[in-house]
Amino acid sequence: MSARYDAVVVGGGHNGLAAGALLARAGRRVLVCEAREAPGGMAATEEIARGVRAPVCAHLVHALDAGVAAELGLSGHGLAYAAVDAGTLAVAPGGRRMRLAADPAVAAGELARTSPRDARRWQAFHSLLSRLAPALRPILESEPPRLMHTGWAEKLALLRLGLGVRRLGRADMREFLRIVGMPVADLLDDTFEDDLLKGALALDATLGANLAPRSPGTVFLLLSRWAGEAGGVRGALGVPRGGAGALGAALAAALKAAGGELRLNAPVAQVRVRQGRAQGVILAGGEEIGAGAVLAGVDPKRLFGTLVGPDHLDTGFLRRIRGLRTNGMAAKVNLVLDGLPDGLATPGTPARLVVAPSWRAVEQAFDEAKYGAAPAHPVLEATVPTLVDATLAPAGTHVVSVLAQYAPHRLAGEGWAARREPFADTVVAALDAAVPGLAARVTARQVLTPADIEARFGATGGHWHHHDLALDTAYLLRPIPGWARYRTPVDGLYLAGAGAHPGGGLTSLPGRNAARAVLADWRRGALPR
Amino acid sequence: MNAVPAYLQTPFHPRLAQATETNLWERWGAFTTASVLTEVGEEYTCTRTSATLYDTSPLRKYRVQGPDTVRFVDRLLTRDMTTCKVGQVVYACWCDDDGKLIEDGTVFRLAEDAFQINAQEPQLRWFQDTARGLDVGIEESTARLASLALQGPLSGEILGRMNLPGVAGLRYFRIVDSVFGNAPLQVSRTGFTGDLGYELWVAPEHALALWDALMAAAAPRRLLPIGSAALNMTRIEAGFVMVNAEFKAANVVLRPSQRRSPFELGLDWTVNLKKDHFVGRRALAAEAARGGPRRRLVGIEVEGRKPAVEAFLYDGKREIGLVTSAMWSPVLKKNIALATVDAEYAAPGARFQAEIWYRKEMKVERSLVGCTVVPRPFFDPPRKRA
Numbered sequence: 047m048s049a050r051y052d053a054v055v056v057g058g059g060h061n062g063l064a065a066g067a068l069l070a071r072a073g074r075r076v077l078v079c080e081a082r083e084a085p086g087g088m089a090a091t092e093e094i095a096r097g098v099r100a101p102v103c104a105h106l107v108h109a110l111d112a113g114v115a116a117e118l119g120l121s122g123h124g125l126a127y128a129a130v131d132a133g134t135l136a137v138a139p140g141g142r143r144m145r146l147a148a149d150p151a152v153a154a155g156e157l158a159r160t161s162p163r164d165a166r167r168w169q170a171f172h173s174l175l176s177r178l179a180p181a182l183r184p185i186l187e188s189e190p191p192r193l194m195h196t197g198w199a200e201k202l203a204l205l206r207l208g209l210g211v212r213r214l215g216r217a218d219m220r221e222f223l224r225i226v227g228m229p230v231a232d233l234l235d236d237t238f239e240d241d242l243l244k245g246a247l248a249l250d251a252t253l254g255a256n257l258a259p260r261s262p263g264t265v266f267l268l269l270s271r272w273a274g275e276a277g278g279v280r281g282a283l284g285v286p287r288g289g290a291g292a293l294g295a296a297l298a299a300a301l302k303a304a305g306g307e308l309r310l311n312a313p314v315a316q317v318r319v320r321q322g323r324a325q326g327v328i329l330a331g332g333e334e335i336g337a338g339a340v341l342a343g344v345d346p347k348r349l350f351g352t353l354v355g356p357d358h359l360d361t362g363f364l365r366r367i368r369g370l371r372t373n374g375m376a377a378k379v380n381l382v383l384d385g386l387p388d389g390l391a392t393p394g395t396p397a398r399l400v401v402a403p404s405w406r407a408v409e410q411a412f413d414e415a416k417y418g419a420a421p422a423h424p425v426l427e428a429t430v431p432t433l434v435d436a437t438l439a440p441a442g443t444h445v446v447s448v449l450a451q452y453a454p455h456r457l458a459g460e461g462w463a464a465r466r467e468p469f470a471d472t473v474v475a476a477l478d479a480a481v482p483g484l485a486a487r488v489t490a491r492q493v494l495t496p497a498d499i500e501a502r503f504g505a506t507g508g509h510w511h512h513h514d515l516a517l518d519t520a521y522l523l524r525p526i527p528g529w530a531r532y533r534t535p536v537d538g539l540y541l542a543g544a545g546a547h548p549g550g551g552l553t554s555l556p557g558r559n560a561a562r563a564v565l566a567d568w569r570r571g572a573l574p575r
Numbered sequence: 576m577n578a579v580p581a582y583l584q585t586p587f588h589p590r591l592a593q594a595t596e597t598n599l600w601e602r603w604g605a606f607t608t609a610s611v612l613t614e615v616g617e618e619y620t621c622t623r624t625s626a627t628l629y630d631t632s633p634l635r636k637y638r639v640q641g642p643d644t645v646r647f648v649d650r651l652l653t654r655d656m657t658t659c660k661v662g663q664v665v666y667a668c669w670c671d672d673d674g675k676l677i678e679d680g681t682v683f684r685l686a687e688d689a690f691q692i693n694a695q696e697p698q699l700r701w702f703q704d705t706a707r708g709l710d711v712g713i714e715e716s717t718a719r720l721a722s723l724a725l726q727g728p729l730s731g732e733i734l735g736r737m738n739l740p741g742v743a744g745l746r747y748f749r750i751v752d753s754v755f756g757n758a759p760l761q762v763s764r765t766g767f768t769g770d771l772g773y774e775l776w777v778a779p780e781h782a783l784a785l786w787d788a789l790m791a792a793a794a795p796r797r798l799l800p801i802g803s804a805a806l807n808m809t810r811i812e813a814g815f816v817m818v819n820a821e822f823k824a825a826n827v828v829l830r831p832s833q834r835r836s837p838f839e840l841g842l843d844w845t846v847n848l849k850k851d852h853f854v855g856r857r858a859l860a861a862e863a864a865r866g867g868p869r870r871r872l873v874g875i876e877v878e879g880r881k882p883a884v885e886a887f888l889y890d891g892k893r894e895i896g897l898v899t900s901a902m903w904s905p906v907l908k909k910n911i912a913l914a915t916v917d918a919e920y921a922a923p924g925a926r927f928q929a930e931i932w933y934r935k936e937m938k939v940e941r942s943l944v945g946c947t948v949v950p951r952p953f954f955d956p957p958r959k960r961a
Contacts, residue, residue, distance in 0.1 A: 322857055357650065358710035358852045360672035365704050535672075537856055 051075045051342070053564060054327050054337035057088025057543065058506070059362055061557030062343030063297035063308075065542045067118050068561040070306030070342075077335065078301060079327065081313035081504060084296015085512035088503050088510065091438075095490035098174045099441040100380040101289035103499065103510070104490070105397070105429045105447040106132065107552050108283045109274030110293070111187065113528045114554045123299035125292055128435035131282035133396030136246040137389070137480035138403040144242050145396060148282060157243065164238045169354055171237055176224045176280065178270035181210045186548045188275055189559045190522045190530040226266050227517060231405045233261035233268075241404035248405035249425055252551060253449065254510045256375050258412030259405040263517040269396060269486055270548070285397055285429065288437050292418065293552055316571040317342070317349070317539060319358040324538035327353075339564050339572040343557065345374055345505050345512035346525045356534060363535055366526040370545075371514040372507035374496035377424075377453035379473045381446040382439070382490040387483035390430060397433045401426040401480045409454050419459030424450045424476055444483070455496035455507040462497040469495065511550035512543055521547055532556075541563055585632035586721040586782030594800045597835055601803065604695070604717075607635035609802035616905070620726040622768055623906045626727035627801040628789065629767075630775065632782075632942030636720050639719050640689040641711035647852060648682065648690050650853055651705050653846040655838060659684045664748040664765055666843050668811075668837050675825035677701060678818050679842070683750045691716070695818050705854060721782035725789065725840045726772030726809075728958060729796050734773055735761070736792040745773070747960040755785055760877070767806060769813020771958045811900045811913060812910035814874055814951030816840050818916050821872060821899045823915060839868040839915070841951070862877030871921035874951040877901070877910040877929050886913060886929040888946070895927055904953060909951050912946075923948050 051074075058080025107127070115125070133145040140431045141409040144160070147153040150172040158165035162433040168275030184206045191204050211219055223445035225233055230251040248259040251268035258264075276284030281298040286292045300306050310564060313367055316328040317340055327335035342349045350359055350367045359367075390399075402408050402425040410419035434446040439445055452472045457465060464514035470493040478485035513525060522530050524547045542560030567573045583606050585591075591609050600609040606771050608630065612618065621627050639647060649656040652667040654923070661684050668679045669777050669798050678698065683691040702713045716730055725734060734742060739753040742762050750763035758781040766772030790798060812819060822835040836859065847853075848860050862868060875898075877883045882903055888896035896916030904911050912929075920927055925948040932941050 120815070155586065319852075321851055356705075357646065360854045360857070361701065361705040362672035362854075368707070527843070 050326075050336040051077045052337065053077075053339040053341060054079065054335055055341045055343060055542065056292075056317065056327060056349070057081070057087065057343035058085045058292055058298070058308060058310070059343045059543060060089045060297055060552055060554060061300055061560075062087070062341065064114055064554035064557035065120070065306050065341050065343070065561040066306050067297060067301040068114070068300055068558060069376040069564060072118065072565055076301070076306035077337070078306065078308045079314050079329065079335075080308065082502075083310055084294065085298035085308060086291050088499070088505070089290040089294045091289030094380050094492040095382045098382050098445060098490070099289060100445045101291065101429075101431065101447050101494065102380065102494065103378055103503070104290040104552055105421060105431065105449070106292065107286050107293060108271070108275070109551050109553045110284075111463060111554050112278070113274070114558050118297065118300035119303075120293075121295045123296040123303070124294035124382065125333060127277050127284045128287040128431065128478035129285040129397055130277035132277055132398035132429060132434070133286050134283070134398050135245065135396040136241050136400045136402070138244050139403070139479035139521075142242055143389075144240075144246070146541070147241075148279070157240070161238075161240045164240050167237050174218070174221065175269065175272045176407050177214060177218055179269050181214055181222060182273045182483070184210045184343045184520055186270060187500050187530065187555060189563065190524075190547050192531065194463050226269065227262055228265045229260050229262050230264035230268050230561075231307065231409070232264055232404055233265050233280040241406075244406045245402035246400045246408055249402040249410045249427060249451070251398055252408060252412075252451070253427060254376050256371060256373055256514045256515070258409045258452075259522055260409050264362050266395060266517055266520070267515070270307055279328040285396045285434050287435050289431060289435075290552065297554075314353060316355070317353045317536070319354060319536050319539070322358070322535075322537055323344045324536050327397070336387065339363025339540065339567075340539050341542040341564065345372070345543060346541060346545040347506040347513070348368060348504060349541065349545075350534075352551050354539070358495060358536055362533060363526075363529075370519070370525060372400050372455075372509050372512070373453040374455040374499065374505070374508035374510065376510060377450045377469065377473075377496060378492075378494040378499070379450055379470050381448065381474070381488050383444040383446060383484070383487040384489050385442060385464040385487055386444055387481050387487055389481040389483070390433070396434060397430050397435060399426070399430070399481070400504075401428065401476055408451070415452030415454045420453060420454055420456055420457060420465055420472070422472060424452070424473055426450050426473065426476060428477060446477070448477065452532035453495055455500065455509070462495040462554045466498070469493075470558075502519065510544070515549040519551070524549065532560040533567075579721035585630055586779035586826075587630040587632060587723065588784060590786045591630060591798045591800060599802065603633040603803070604635065604697075608633055609800075611802040611804050612800050614805045615802075615808075619808045619827070619905065621762075621797060622727050622801060622805060622809050623797040624728065625731055625769065625797045625799070626725060626793065627799045627850060628730040628805050629724040629726065629785070629801050631722045631724050632720075634717070634722060635691045635697060636716045636722070637698060637713055637714050638689065638695070638716045638850045639692060639702070639711060642688060643709040644690055645689045647709050647711045648684050649850070650709075651702065652682065652780060653853055653855065653859070654944050655847045655850045656682075657850075661879060662749055662751060664728050664750055665762055666748075666845065668692075668842055670837065670855030671825040671834070672855060672857070673825070673834070673860065674836050674855035674862060676837055678684075679816065679845075680909055683763060685750070695767060696824055696827070699826045719778065721777055721779045723775045723782075723785065723789075724766050724768075724772060725775060725936075726766045726768040726770055728771055730772050733789065733793045733798060735792075735795060737788060746805070755781060755788070760785070766816060767813065767817070768809035769952050769954050769959060770809070770956060771961075791862070800862055808902055808904075811902050811911065812832055812904050812906065812954035814913070814953055816842070816895070816913070817870065817900070821915075836862055836868055839870055839872065841872040867918065869918055870915050872899070872913060872915050873921050873948045874953055875912050875914050875946045876949050877912055877946040878911055879942070881931050881933050882910065882943075883929045883931050883946070886912070886931045887914060888927050888929055889943075890920065890927045898929065916948075921948065939948055942954050
């Protein structure tokens with residue numbers, strides 16, 4: 047073995063980096079191995095045209111754990127928000143536009159122009175979700191407790207969870223329990239009448255999911271999104287200066303500042319296991335690196351199916367891992383514009399656009415995708431980071447980062463190679479229909495289907511949650527029942543990525559919780575030093 | 576026109592149908608099999624004193640072949656399979672993730688890259704899932720392989736008179752390739768009776784000819800076809816556990832608490848915790864580290880003559896176990912049983928009471944009798960291994 051570390055992290059995505067940096071800060075010798083040439087994984091910023099950089103995958107930071115950011119001093123390492131809240135502008139073909147301001151009173155004023163009823167209800171809805179979402183926070187942030195053999199710390203976690211819900215008061219608690227498993231479409235139809243408003247909220251509830259507004263449990267996803275914050279502002283959608291890659295870079299800097307090491311272009315081929323205990327990793331080049339603990343930011347199918355392999359895992363466990371739903375449903379289309387179309391040129395235009403004319407439009411796009419087709423009318427979340435961030439492109443040039451749904455990884459027929467560009471054309475057309483003149487300004491584009499995301503970033507199915515995040519794969523059940531506590535059937539091997547609770551998104555929480563699990567196991571002597 | 580029967584007939588069925596004097600049949604897997612052909616006592620006695628034939632064709636047989644075959648069986652089974660040589664037979668267990676027994680059975684190493692695993696219950700799905708990621712093919716060969724158990728003290732002599740090539744001198748728990756007529760035949764020195772015995776494996780189209788040849792070779796010795804009732808008596812005397820009697824398969828049981836680990840079934844010797852990973856190792860190592868199981872399977876001798884079928888076991892007023900299989904053993908002249916007891920009662924010599932309920936016409940009576948833990952097997956003649 048060439049070297050020995052206290053902990054080696056497989057994958058320098060943002061979770062792996064956060065885990066590594068936290069362990070390094072706790073005084074451990076840490077090495078993070080990243081397959082790509084840059085840190086951050088899907089939190090990446092790349093040059094997509096000469097002098098123009100774009101967020102390749104993730105483009106908003108709205109749930110980054112404030113404690114991790116503070117402990118690692120990420121702002122000191124260059125993480126800053128170009129805008130703490132991008133704001134949202136829902137646009138529809140035919141020219142309808144609706145601005146959803148973060149301030150509910152301002153938003154209500156905007157809604158009142160089309161529906162006074164929706165304007166009234168928005169304030170109540172906003173208030174309800176803002177009360178209910180915090181009740182989820184103890185769940186989203188904590189390490190899931192065990193249900194059996196519960197120790198005091200876990201009883202406390204369950205108690206806090208119960209208290210969080212109980213503190214809501216009787217009426218809100220009842221409402222929480224009533225709606226948390228519901229299809230978001232039902233909640234929206236019960237509350238609002240404007241299709242454009244409902245479309246925008248329905249997209250919020252289904253981003254990155256293999257679910258649509260009619261799917262049960264989508265209210266849970268909406269609440270989870272509502273529980274986020276950026277720069278201390280709850281529900282804000284932060285635009286990181288320099289794109290999402292700035293988060294990867296800041297975490298890498300924090301890792302190094304804490305004494306940890308980062309190796310780029312160092313793909314891990316195998317987790318070395320003997321007698322049920324992780325011994326370290328073997329790189330694709332054959333180099334062996336010993337470690338007392340191995341943390342994996344990669345997805346569970348890749349970790350257990352490929353890097354660990356059947357020689358060290360039980361049949362039933364692998365059955366469940368192989369059964370995880372990993373059909374990624376989101377594609378990325380990044381556009382370079384030689385100027386702003388009229389619809390975006392007004393100063394103060396929100397940096398986030400939503401193209402989802404109704405929840406039915408979202409559902410219909412899903413209907414095609416669930417049978418393996420690329421939808422004719424995709425629904426989109428687009429950000430225009432250059433509206434608030436001058437560092438990405440020369441003045442006058444703009445970047446539009448489009449997240450397009452639904453694009454099934456398992457595409458029927460000839461596969462994505464032949465469908466990539468035609469699909470991107472439909473995405474640009476959908477955007478152009480809502481923002482006329484946009485297509486004519488496109489000078490370059492980068493298209494990443496789920497197949498491309500899988501090939502580039504290694505996530506099975508190109509899935510940004512690594513596997514579906516739904517009520518049956520959340521919290522105590524994530525990634526699978528019985529193994530929700532970052533530990534795995536291999537002693538000394540920890541799942542530290544989006545496949546673990548609380549799932550995908552730039553939260554750093556799976557990484558943080560895995561690092562905490564490692565530290566706890568060290569303290570109780572369950573890990574070699 | 577007759578309806579198509581739901582259960583299949585084995586390749587030996589025509590001979591069983593000729594031989595039966597009772598017409599008593601039962602289901603074994605997908606097949607019809609004989610319960611009793613003549614009279615259970617006679618069939619039992621013939622097995623212990625002469626030789627008998629028992630049709631084991633419904634046994635599930637799985638052929639495992641490919642470059643990763645040894646890796647696969649070593650992953651599946653709790654024993655160290657890397658030392659198993661070609662021509663060797665191993666008795667082995669396979670467990671679920673929690674180290675609970677799915678089944679046990681004999682495993683033949685047929686070639687460098689091929690094994691045959693025998694089981695009572697369907698295993699294909701579990702085997703295939705266990706093989707995923709390995710370069711090994713698994714197929715069920717049940718319908719393509721007729722099998723017949725030739726058991727009893729005279730089985731060797733009768734088999735010898737068949738003059739099958741390569742079979743002479745076959746040692747205990749070995750299998751050999753032979754030829755019957757022009758047909759490939761395999762003979763293993765294995766069985767479920769705990770006595771000298773052989774099992775013969777042949778393609779179904781040669782089954783009846785093999786049966787007839789064995790019958791012809793036996794004369795003037797008595798070779799009696801038997802049913803499952805007599806076989807079960809010999810099985811209990813041999814002290815073998817059987818699925819659905821001593822345990823339920825872990826992958827079909829409804830109540831997780833009703834699963835049994837190999838330790839609980841007294842199969843400690845089949846579990847090799849020194850080898851690297853196998854399915855269930857993590858759980859079994861943890862069970863061993865806790866000081867072993869809380870209950871164990873033991874053999875007991877029961878006072879009196881009444882078989883302690885499904886009897887509760889007590890130490891004073893404390894319930895300490897349950898009988899899983901019980902019989903009066905004619906050859907031992909003892910009342911024996913297999914039972915699951917709390918671990919502290921598992922050592923040979925431990926004494927407790929069995930509560931036996933039995934019918935006298937319209938009366939049900941209860942008898943509380945003493946019993947003693949004894950070593951298994953109950954019946955273990957030297958000729959079995961000689």
